[in-house]
Amino acid sequence: MPKSTVASMGLGLKQHLCDVYQVSQRLFKSLLHSSRRNKRAIKVSLSLTMAVAFTLPPLFANFYGTNPFLLGTVAIYLFPLKTIGGQLASTGVGLLGVMCGLGYANLILFLGRLVQSTNAESIGVGRRALLWSAFVFLAIGCGYVRSKYPRAYLAINFTMVVNMFALIRGINHFDPCFSNFFFVMAFGACASLIVCFIFWPEDHSSMLRDDIITSLREAQNVMQSMQHAMKFSFGQEVDITAFKESHVKVSAALEEANYELSLTRVDSAVFVPLNASIARMLSLSRAFNSAMRRRHRLYTRIHFRLNDLVDKELDISTVTFCDGAESNLTNSERALELAFASVSELFCSMTLRIEELYRGKQVVSTIECEKLASKINDIREKLAAEIELRTISGPYELEAAAFTDQVNAVLLDMLEATKDAAQMINCIEKRRISLVLPRKLYTAEESIEEDDSTRRAVSEGDHGLVLLLESTSALDRFRIHLADRLLAFRSSRHVKYGIKFAVVMGLISLPAYISDWHVWYENLRAQWALISAMVVMETTRGMTIRTAGMKLAGALMGGLAAFLVMHMGQGALYVSIALTSLVGLGVGFLVQHPKFSKAGTVLALAYNIILGVATIFPEHGPISSAVARRILTLPVGVMIATFVHLTLFPFRSRSALAKTLSHSLDWLHHLVFAIEASGEFPMLRERFDDMAKKAQRRINFAKNLLPATRYEVSLAGHWPYERFERILEKVVDTMVLVVGENAAEPAISGVIRGGGKLRLKLLASLCNDLLVISHTLSARLFMPRNESLSTYVLHEYQTHLSAKIANEDPSCPDRRNFADLGRLTDLVYEMNLLREEVDELITETQCPKNGLLPHLSFVIKKSRPSTPVGDEEAVGQRVLR
Known part of the structure; x- marks a missing residue:
């Protein structure tokens, strides 16, 4: 070959390498300076790829034993989407759940060995009943904790996952379990933790x-x-x-x-x-x-x-x-x-x-x-x-x-x-x-917890307002306290959720404990139906339906992705691992989206399971068989969970929102009433702080509950989400004007210090308005057609006060600051706006558009404080739409 040709080829190769270097350098710089969203998507891809890479090779799969897919499951639940401290906390909570699950499972297996410890081919009814009952009992506790303490979500999930496999496999296995679960799940947690620490760590x-x-x-x-x-x-x-x-x-x-x-x-x-x-x-x-x-x-x-x-x-x-x-x-x-x-x-x-x-x-x-x-x-x-x-x-x-x-x-x-x-x-x-x-x-800060909206507006601490404890005996007071505690337990949505959660887990796991059905239960890997149901079981009905839809979509996408990767890789192990990084990028963008995060998580779970079964256990059939089994078990868990959640103690977020807003107004009424009566009963001032905090807790719960109402399916038709949003804003504005900056000393409590009877009358009128609006929201009835008296009482008070100022009454000096009067006037006006919004809401929901036939449709006159209806009613006029 001529030297000139060799030289030209060398120059061309050198130029090509320089171009590749420049492209790589630009790519590296773009990754360094990319947005947080892109970086997190890459981290999710790396975590999923690492989990698959440490699961599929036979060396690792044989080491993990019978549950190699739990590595990827834990890594997916712990995707590196948090800061370093948050990832450490989540990992610690998750591993704590694993340890608690293993401790409970080994305790039940030990008790099971006391019932039967030999003859694995013929398992008695006693051992089956014990294991199934223990699993249901665990589900009750886990469901209660999951509903009451949302931060324990990962611990509850991992505890349930461990017992799903351990107690079902423990039907005919008498040995304790530890290594088959702890090491594989700890490695999965470490995979996401390592990615979080090494690649773009966030503080x-x-x-x-x-x-x-x-x-x-x-x-x-x-x-x-x-x-x-x-x-x-x-x-x-x-x-x-x-x-x-x-x-x-x-x-x-x-x-x-x-x-x-x-x-x-x-x-x-x-x-x-x-x-x-x-x-x-x-x-x-x-x-x-x-x-x-x-x-x-x-x-x-x-x-x-x-x-x-x-x-x-x-x-x-x-x-x-x-x-x-x-x-x-x-x-x-x-x-x-x-x-x-x-x-x-x-x-x-x-x-x-x-x-x-x-x-x-x-x-x-x-x-x-x-x-x-x-x-x-x-x-x-x-x-x-x-x-x-x-x-x-x-x-x-x-x-x-x-x-x-x-x-x-x-x-x-x-x-x-x-x-x-x-x-x-x-x-x-x-x-x-x-x-x-x-x-x-090292601190004991008071955190605002979501209040139980199913509790009645007046709790056990309010008996001081209606009866004197000195007039009752100690036994009567104990009976009152015990009855209230039992009523609170019966009405608790956390207890109801725990029962629903246990019913779902018990129904899906029951076939495994019937005769020898646990054999096909294991072969079908029906435990993933339990995991599907556990993910779907949200705390509200609307969110459960939404999560069920997201889970079905994610499972279908995950099965399709695994099918494509297996066919593109032609069974080559490392080609499948390399293609997993591309699937992980899509998962990374999905899990960061506020609406599709559940679909992204389930996509990754389905992909990990199907790809693992088709690669590690080829004797179970081709990839199409693994996809079919996953698609078969998924709807079973979703359908049972959705059916039980909708029929047994259904928590309707829409009605709960209306009740919570009503209860917040009830507590504002108690506060305004206590302010009005505190001149005569000074002891009520000690209760200002407690009443204001209870009203604020219910308002905070309503804020958290409002987004869930978007996804609740109802035959009632249109849901006025924007209207409830405005009502919630008006309730917050009213709360601000009543309470102000110090809950122990509400802003309008200074109003009574002048001792004016008209001021007290105005506060009493505001109490009536709060009760009327609260009852209207709770009962969903039409607002009374008479106008609010607060506007008239305010005008009467202003006229009376201005006359005293003009007459130079010694009891009312003409040179003073009227900021308290301005706050009261703003409060009356905000109450009128709240009344109008609630009035519009009831009219909109009771008489929706096209809800009645044309010759039957009519408009009920709304009670607007700015439009008196007394004269029209006197002459018997009917106002029609």
């Missing part, structure tokens, strides 16, 4: 840092929006959607920090008070929006009645001022503008300080909290001077003054909350990187 501290910084920026945006909204007199609301989402993320990150190890420079515990300040800002933002909504609705009516409402400056006032008020008003506006400018600088300094603390750099940023504190004091002095100079001559001027004072109070509280947050961040000290233990190990 919880960096995620918490990003969430904190995002929340501070959203708080800054809300403050700027408030400043802009105050320049318009018609009432412009502030968009707090992004702020709410950021606060939810921070709360979730801090909750996860309770259970995770973290390697960080900043302990997550220092951000717990900061999160409380952010929650305070969020509640104040809701109060600000409530005032703006009322202002927007009432602006036109007040504008035509007052000539001096054209002022569109920062402080909206419809009152008249004495000489010298104009200069003070201008000074207060300027002071507020300077304070808002200082707040923007303060938020930037807080963000910079957090970044410096996490990066370990020298702290150079300064947080000037004293500067903002002096400006807050300056604003208070100027606003107090305005109050001293104003005069009020009528109810509409009083209403406008109450609005101004309420908004000013909210703005001052927002500035105070910002100052407190800045002081908390300023107190964080720089430190070296250290290992931070889970906070649950």
